[in-house]
Amino acid sequence: MNHYKLVLPEFMNDQGALFGGYLLKWIDEFAYITANLDYPGNRFVTISLDNVVFRKPIDVGYILCFVVTESHLGSSSIRYMVEVFNSKTDSENNELLFETHIAFVNVDKSGKKKTIVK
Numbered sequence: 255m256n257h258y259k260l261v262l263p264e265f266m267n268d269q270g271a272l273f274g275g276y277l278l279k280w281i282d283e284f285a286y287i288t289a290n291l292d293y294p295g296n297r298f299v300t301i302s303l304d305n306v307v308f309r310k311p312i313d314v315g316y317i318l319c320f321v322v323t324e325s326h327l328g329s330s331s332i333r334y335m336v337e338v339f340n341s342k343t344d345s346e347n348n349e350l351l352f353e354t355h356i357a358f359v360n361v362d363k364s365g366k367k368k369t370i371v372k
Contacts, residue, residue, distance in 0.1 A: 299359060303355070308352060
């Protein structure tokens with residue numbers, strides 16, 4: 255599933271590039287949305303992000319494309335690959351800016367692991 259975000263001036267750090275915390279927030283948000291659309295009726299919480307490596311600075315005006323792809327489904331957890339591209343580059347050569355895996359676990363109201371309902 256693809257999600258998009260426009261990088262606005264208020265998201266920039268003192269070096270003139272996107273503050274990394276915003277990117278991580280958006281990754282968590284868009285992957286969470288995808289998990290809930292893929293498996294409605296479950297209660298997902300984030301448990302991990304892997305390999306947080308920023309490949310290139312992200313400038314104001316970039317239109318980021320977040321490609322969220324399921325990579326593993328367990329009995330109570332799900333993992334997604336999230337790739338972030340600069341959509342303002344040539345559409346056939348979208349520039350990969352960031353990639354990571356994010357995992358969620360399905361929990362009941364008391365916070366205990368629960369089987370994912372498909």
